[in-house]
Amino acid sequence: MNLPLPIVGKAATEAQSAHELLARYTVPNYGRLALAPERGEGVWLWDAGGRQYLDFGGGVAVTSLGHCPPVITRALAAQAGKLIHCSNWYEIRGQGELGKFLTETVMESPGKTLFCNSGAEANEALIKLARKFGHATPLPDGTPRTGILTFFNSFHGRTYAGISATGQEKVKTGFAPLVPGFTHLPYNDFAAVEKAVAEAPDTVAILVEPVQGEGGVHVATADFLRGLARICREKNILLLFDDVQSGIGRCGHWCGWKTAAPEIIPDGVSWAKGIGGGFPIGAAWIRQRPIQPGPDAPDLCDILGPGTHGTTYGGSPLACAVASAVLTEIHEKGLCGHAAAIGAEITDTVQGWDHPLVREVRGAGLLLGFVLNPDALPVPAAAGEAATLPSIRVVKALMAEGLLSVAAGPEVIRWLPPLNVTREETATALGILRRVLDRLAAPAATVPA
Template sequence: MTTPETFQQFVLPTYGRFPLVPVRGEGARLWDDTGKSYLDFCTGIAVCSLGHAHPRLTAAIREQAGMLLHVSNLYQIPQQAELARAIVEDHVGLPGKVFFSNSGAEANDGLVKTARRFGHKRPQADGSPRYEVITFNQSFHGRTLGGIAATGQDKVKEGFDPMLPGFKHVPFNDIMALEEAISSETVAILLEPIQGEGGVNVATTEFLSAIAKLCKQHDLLLFFDEVQTGFGRCGDSCAWRTISYDLKPDGISWAKGMGGGVPIGAFWISDRIIGDEGPSLSSLMGPGSHGSTYGGNPLVCAASLAVLDEITEKNLAHNARRQEQRIRGIITAWDLPVITEVRGKGLLLGIALDASMIEVPEGKTAALVIVTKLMEKGLLVPPAGPACFRLLPPLNVTDAEVDEALAIIHEVLSSL
């Protein structure tokens, strides 16, 4: 039985899978079951920060697996404590505490639970708790029931009604719409500083500054979803710093690139004091408030420590910024009319397309047509909405690999 037949018989059809069977990877390269080589600028959708089979990550997993894979969070796990310290001190740079999950959706659920705890601690004038979280159109916050309720895209909600209450979606980068949306029930604002799945849309400096001001004015929590953008992907440990450096969020969620391929997510909550004399925000999530059987076990934490150490020591965020400038310069020089814009920061870049110039079969999108053509030529990239595809190479991608990928893109797009 072939792999496609096995999938069809035994795996739920929740993905529209491409006809590609990967079997081996090394660095930015991936090989399929026929021996064909691809440049991987998808990297598990921004997961494999160091590429495939990186020696440091492989060694960390092998060493930890030989000592201790898993113990309960009822006990103190040293690798978890060290990873939390590294995240707080080396990456966020603000006092706070970290909870470890298995995915970004779980991390975002943790932020929402924190918001609701805060809404009980700081209720409405009549004493009823605040619970509403404002998110934005074209956002994506995961596929749990909480995640799809928070997500500002109708397509992920179809057939799953009724939605979990307590979310309101407003247009991205629209300060006036946000101001008008805040109500007495509102307790937090959650956003991706750069929307990935929604088309690689970057928050403006003015928008983030306005959000921070509104949060202070209305006693709201400010949460950043950095699941796709964090830990060097956009040119800084925290993508929001590439837009507005002086912000001080109340919570941040991560996953994807922080593990280099192992399933790990996390969220950070600030230690700031609530009100004038209240407890710290992070203390609201005390014993019994949240949990995870596998979250933060020794194996995934050892792997994540290796990934984050490599990103820091090799200054891979700088490489992300440098490659962004190279990519933008080369694409601009092409002057191809089918490319309407290059969006994003660092190595989370979206190539926006003029769909009217692309022959699109019924049931497909312009982005899927181009992604398929690029795969046929040996370049793997994911779509980002109906008329945009993303470049998400490893953070240690080389000039030669970027040039090779761009040559393939130019060949495909110029043929249009």
């Protein structure tokens, strides 16, 4: 139904709730929870009514240093007073400095970075890199190699290439025709990859999350990653890691795969989310290595030459200043190691509860998934509640007690607190989690719809 859109004055607008304004004036593409955040500090968030929440959702792995940390607000203010934006027609020094840090400290391997604004865009850059590479290194008959392997339950963003790469039907429904050339395989199944590569000689790249976040917090095994690295090396296929959610300290190391297989140097990596700590920035790192054997072969990191790709906002002076401040803070405060330690403590604690509602704890560092046992959840009290996913029901129950978390699929609750979360804050969150799980597991329990 088309409602007339009354033009209202300032006073009338202020009287409307966030819920009313969103419902009337924004596209309903998000299933939002009934919480209108107004202010944040560290791991804490306050709603419009002044109610306080412990934010262990972290904006889905974005607020790596918590809400409004002084290092970010200082960097923002200082750079905003100097230069917010200038075109990529000019030499933006901040991009060079940030690229140097990513190559020398994060990757510890020669390479170059392309800056953009989001995770989807960073993956788009890697996918375009793969296609360009496949044209430059064709099959013996001259046909470009274009096939890209990705995995079931993956998530690579909402652009057309992103949803085409993503191994979940729900993001594709109603959007066909998609970008061709993607094949999805079972995650952590190297035999399936070997078979797919043998059957499709035009395979040019493998795009994989070191830890699948949106798909339910699944961690890649060392054997799987090493197998991928080996077959990519043997067949001159690009190994591309989507580290948008799992990277920049989130999993206890700069890079999400380093817990499992630290020696692997991929051909490309995408980052976003935590690298800006809340300010939009994405990055696609590309390895420096010849595209094929031979004296005149260009380096992979140079094949996206002038005019091949770009974006107006990508790597603005402001975005680079913020990201540099975030990376410096993570580096100087040793937050990768801190995230690894706190994550291990949370895992041990929750596993130690042996709780009937929790089947398993998965993840690495501070990308953690509590796999629910839906059979142990109380029968929904109200009609209509049954349609709500178990994970969402528990997320709502936790929110009602002042703890924010994020669903990852139908049966997994995800925690992604800031990398600098304290032991005290963690103990508070664990206390709420335990209390809510106990209440839900009690015979007469009810859960919010």
